[in-house]
Amino acid sequence: xxxxVKIIERxxxxxxxxxxxxxxxxxxxxxxxxxxxxxxxxxEEVAYVDSRLLPPVIVLHEGLPHSPIRIFGNxxxxxxxxxxxxxxxxxxxxxxxxxxxxKNKGAKxxxxxxxxxxxxxxxxDELKVFAAASSPEMLKMVQDKGLEVLREGxxxxxxxxxxxxxxxxxxxxxxxLAQCFFxxxxxxxxxxxxxxxANLTGVKVDVSKLLEKGEEIRLKARDMMKRxxxxxxxxRKTQEYDIPLYIS
Amino acid sequence: xSEYSRRRRSIFxxxxxxxxxxxxxxxxxxETIMERPSWNCRTCTMEPxxxxxxxxxxVIVTVDLPYAEQNTIEVKPVGKDTIEISAKMRRKISxxxxxxxxxxxxxxxxxxxxxxxxPVYMDRMEIRFKRGILEIRLPRKHEYEIPIE
Numbered sequence: 001x002x003x004x005v006k007i008i009e010r011x012x013x014x015x016x017x018x019x020x021x022x023x024x025x026x027x028x029x030x031x032x033x034x035x036x037x038x039x040x041x042x043x044e045e046v047a048y049v050d051s052r053l054l055p056p057v058i059v060l061h062e063g064l065p066h067s068p069i070r071i072f073g074n075x076x077x078x079x080x081x082x083x084x085x086x087x088x089x090x091x092x093x094x095x096x097x098x099x100x101x102x103k104n105k106g107a108k109x110x111x112x113x114x115x116x117x118x119x120x121x122x123x124x125d126e127l128k129v130f131a132a133a134s135s136p137e138m139l140k141m142v143q144d145k146g147l148e149v150l151r152e153g154x155x156x157x158x159x160x161x162x163x164x165x166x167x168x169x170x171x172x173x174x175x176x177l178a179q180c181f182f183x184x185x186x187x188x189x190x191x192x193x194x195x196x197x198a199n200l201t202g203v204k205v206d207v208s209k210l211l212e213k214g215e216e217i218r219l220k221a222r223d224m225m226k227r228x229x230x231x232x233x234x235x236r237k238t239q240e241y242d243i244p245l246y247i248s
Numbered sequence: 249x250s251e252y253s254r255r256r257r258s259i260f261x262x263x264x265x266x267x268x269x270x271x272x273x274x275x276x277x278x279e280t281i282m283e284r285p286s287w288n289c290r291t292c293t294m295e296p297x298x299x300x301x302x303x304x305x306x307v308i309v310t311v312d313l314p315y316a317e318q319n320t321i322e323v324k325p326v327g328k329d330t331i332e333i334s335a336k337m338r339r340k341i342s343x344x345x346x347x348x349x350x351x352x353x354x355x356x357x358x359x360x361x362x363x364x365x366x367p368v369y370m371d372r373m374e375i376r377f378k379r380g381i382l383e384i385r386l387p388r389k390h391e392y393e394i395p396i397e
Binding site: 122123182183185216218219222223 | 345
């Protein structure tokens with residue numbers, strides 16, 4: 001594990017769990033989905049990230065300080081979630097530390113929940129979810145489950161680092177990308193990503209409350225979305241729209 | 249450079265353009281440095297998230313307006329290059345709703361001003377509201393064209 005990033009454990013960590021990541025990105029899909037999982041499954045904080053690389057920010061809940069990056073869990077899943085937009089230069093050390101930690105804890109699979117921006121999103125009634133995988137076996141698994149694969153293109157952000165690092169380590173990993181707004185919080189996209197997560201892992205949650213509370217979530221998530229937009233611009237997130245030139 | 253564009257771009261035009269670009273740059277810096285809350289307790293307003301996209305033919309402004317009452321949405325031009333957007337919310341939102349107890353205040357309107365980065369026909373503005381997203385389309389004004397020789 002990186003010297004600069006420590007994972008402090010607060011509870012016993014289950015072996016063989018699925019490790020899920022919900023980090024700020026387009027549409028805040030991962031964070032909204034993670035927040036809903038925590039509420040619906042009653043997940044408890046089991047560990048948190050401590051690092052001097054992080055900005056001097058804490059999150060206060062019920063008057064007590066918490067790290068902005070925490071890991072929640074139960075016997076079945078470990079869920080890493082960030083309540084603050086991550087600076088571009090922090091993505092590598094934070095993601096590598098979390099993946100190293102999860103691997104040491106025997107996580108059987110890692111899944112990142114995220115979004116893929118789509119033009120005229122407001123006109124879409126049915127949102128698609130795409131998947132990208134760390135290995136041909138994982139790719140086959142998602143195709144067998146009926147998910148569409150993101151075949152060609154660029155991926156930018158924490159999920160990109162997660163997928164590449166897991167491929168290097170030989171850890172089975174997936175990224176689920178729900179079609180979403182680029183700049184606006186998208187609870188509908190988060191619900192869609194959760195439906196596919198259930199299909200892949202059996203981690204089922206009722207998404208009806210998430211959809212009912214959609215407007216409330218969009219209002220609450222404005223400030224986090226604004227900060228995330230600033231960081232996405234710095235990490236050149238719009239490269240995901242680029243047509244790649246492959247050199248074989 | 250063609251005769252037309254030489255005539256058009258006098259030294260005064262160039263100076264004007266230079267100051268305009270300097271002004272736009274200063275505005276961007278101001279927005280970045282002078283951060284402010286996304287809410288205003290005195291006016292009971294919240295600032296919505298918004299986005300501006302410039303295409304070849306039009307400028308498309310979108311604004312995220314959750315809880316907005318459609319029939320209260322107002323979009324007004326303010327001068328040549330700015331639009332003001334406001335909308336009433338279906339319900340009052342207070343800091344308590346967000347679990348915040350160290351601020352007091354209620355909000356019942358969205359309000360913001362957005363600068364349009366290129367000349368547009370304000371009087372030909374088209375507006376639609378779907379899924380809580382306000383979309384404003386403004387046809388671009390192409391004041392002159394430089395002929396290709």
